[in-house]
Each structure stands twice: as C-alpha cells, then as structure tokens.
Amino acid sequence: MGYRFPYDTMQDLLAADRIMFGEDETKLIELKLYVKDYKAKLSSVIELDGRTGTNELKGIFTESNRPFDYPKPSVLLEELLGFATDPDDIVLDSFAGSGTTGHAVLKLNAQDGGRRRFILIELGKYAEAITAERIRRVITGYGEAAKKVSGLGGGFDYYTVGEPIFLPDDNLNEAVGTEAIRGYVAYSEGIPATDRATPENPHSPYLLGLNRETAWLFHYEPDRSTSLDMDFLSTLRFGGDSGAARPGTFIIYADRCLLSAEFMRRHGIVFKKIPRDITRF
Numbered sequence: 001m002g003y004r005f006p007y008d009t010m011q012d013l014l015a016a017d018r019i020m021f022g023e024d025e026t027k028l029i030e031l032k033l034y035v036k037d038y039k040a041k042l043s044s045v046i047e048l049d050g051r052t053g054t055n056e057l058k059g060i061f062t063e064s065n066r067p068f069d070y071p072k073p074s075v076l077l078e079e080l081l082g083f084a085t086d087p088d089d090i091v092l093d094s095f096a097g098s099g100t101t102g103h104a105v106l107k108l109n110a111q112d113g114g115r116r117r118f119i120l121i122e123l124g125k126y127a128e129a130i131t132a133e134r135i136r137r138v139i140t141g142y143g144e145a146a147k148k149v150s151g152l153g154g155g156f157d158y159y160t161v162g163e164p165i166f167l168p169d170d171n172l173n174e175a176v177g178t179e180a181i182r183g184y185v186a187y188s189e190g191i192p193a194t195d196r197a198t199p200e201n202p203h204s205p206y207l208l209g210l211n212r213e214t215a216w217l218f219h220y221e222p223d224r225s226t227s228l229d230m231d232f233l234s235t236l237r238f239g240g241d242s243g244a245a246r247p248g249t250f251i252i253y254a255d256r257c258l259l260s261a262e263f264m265r266r267h268g269i270v271f272k273k274i275p276r277d278i279t280r281f
Contacts, residue, residue: 048073057098059149060134060142068098068130077104087114096120096127099134106138106152118156132158172276174222182208185218185253202242204235215247219254220274228271229258 005013013019013031020030052073054066061067077100081091085108093101105118122131141151163176165184172181186196191209199205208216215238219226226232232254238246249268257264257271264271 046076046079048076053100057134059147060137061130062143062147068126071098072100074100074103074107077101078107081105081116082108085116087112087116089116091116091118092121093118094121096122096131097124098126099131102131102135102156103138106135106154109154110152128158128160132156166275169277170275172274174276178220178222181220182218186216189216189251191216203237203244210244210247212245213247214249214251217250217252218274219252225255226274227256227258228252228254228269 010019018032020032022029052075053071056073057067057071058065081101081104085091087109091101091105096102099120099122102118102120105116108114109116120131120135124131135156138149139151139154139156141149143149162180163173165173165176165180167173174181186208189208192211195209195211197203197207197209199207201207201210203210203215204217206217206219208218210216215236217236219228219232232252238244247268249270251270251272253272253274255274255276257273259269259271263269
C-alpha cells in the first residue's frame, strides 16, 4: 500500500481537507473535486435561452403568470458561483431581485455538499412575497404531481429593517428612539461591547462607554437642546465610591459646546456635535 499522490501533495490535500475517508479500511479514500478544479477558465460568452429565468420562476410560482420581470436563471449564477466560490464561502447579493443568487447557492451546496451561505438584500416591496418566498419553496420543494420538484434543503432567516438612523438631510432620525441612537453612536465610535455602558451606571446617565483611558458620553435629550458646559461636567461622577478613576480622555456629544478650546485641551475633552436640527429648540 502507498500514497495515491506524492507524499508532499498528499500532505497538502490533507491540510486543505480535500481527502474523504471511509468508515473503515474497506472504503477507498476519495479526492474532493470542485467545479473550479477542472475548469481552466470561465467562458466569456454563456449562451442561455432568454426565457429560462422566467420559465423557472413561473414553475416555482405556479399561481402567478409573471411573478417577476426578467429574472436571471439560476443556472447562470450556478456557473459563475461554481467557478468563483469555495464550499465555505459567504455570497452577498445587495440587489437580490427575485432571489436567484440564493437559489443558485442552495443548488451548488446540494451538488457538492458545500456549506456556502448567502446574504440577500432587497428594498423592493416584493422582498417578502417573491424573494424570500422563492427561497422557502426551493428549500422545502414545490410543484405537484409530475411537476413536483424536491426541496434542496438548507435554511435561512428573513429580517426587515426599521426606521433609518439618518434622514435625507443627514440629521438624526429621532423617531428611532434614544436607545437605537445610543447604539449607533457607540458602534460608530468603535466602543468594544465589554466597555459599553447603560444609562444605569454610577457615573452619568449619558455615559456610552468607559475604560481606563476614555469615557464616551452622549449628552442627548429628545425634546431639548443640550450643552457641553461646566454645569454638565459637574454632574459626572468618577473616583471615590463610583468604582472607576477619572479617565484621561472624555469624548462628549452634545448639541453645542460652551467651553473654551484651551480648557478642553487641558482636561482631555473632545467635543462632537450631535447631527440634528436644533433650530426647533
């Protein structure tokens, strides 16, 4: 007995998880092969009947004569993704349309045992009724009698987004609520999850995050304009029985700043203006 491949090649294949072993010694080992392994190049011209995508979608949505205009055929995306992806890749389609990309990923996984995942984004009103519903049907199966198509298996989660954080004029959309705005500011500041703070803390109800070097504060009220001034600074509690020493840097959001640049520099204060229309205050 010996190696099917030279020793070094075999070690590389083992490291890349390209070798399949049987349950015992009676089963010969096999080499995992993928489309990209035997396609030297992707053809610059792919010929398909222009009706393929439409007919495919009509077969999935038999209750509708034309559920979606000009859908791409899944076989086209299979060809492209089979050449360009590895079995554990994540495929992003920011303009999902009728869901062809997700369909193609599921078909590829069923063919080669891959674990590719997909993220589909669609803003059209048909996102739930067509895009997501197509994925549900190809997972579980669709059609009846002679036209029955077995499900490909797999799963997915469907989410909708809420109000946007920013309005078209680049001001905050205060309709999303204080907690959502606090979460966005903490994320944009890059505050680690372990350093983030809730309003119920011993230092300030406006504290967003805290570590040994930096305190982040979001001095925001939905119905009034706020100021970074001496009165606000006097409300901060550090040292003593607060559980944390005064950090070297304070990053403070407010609607306006009434402190001098020299004072802020001396005390390690960085002011950031909250992006909202304060003329109504």
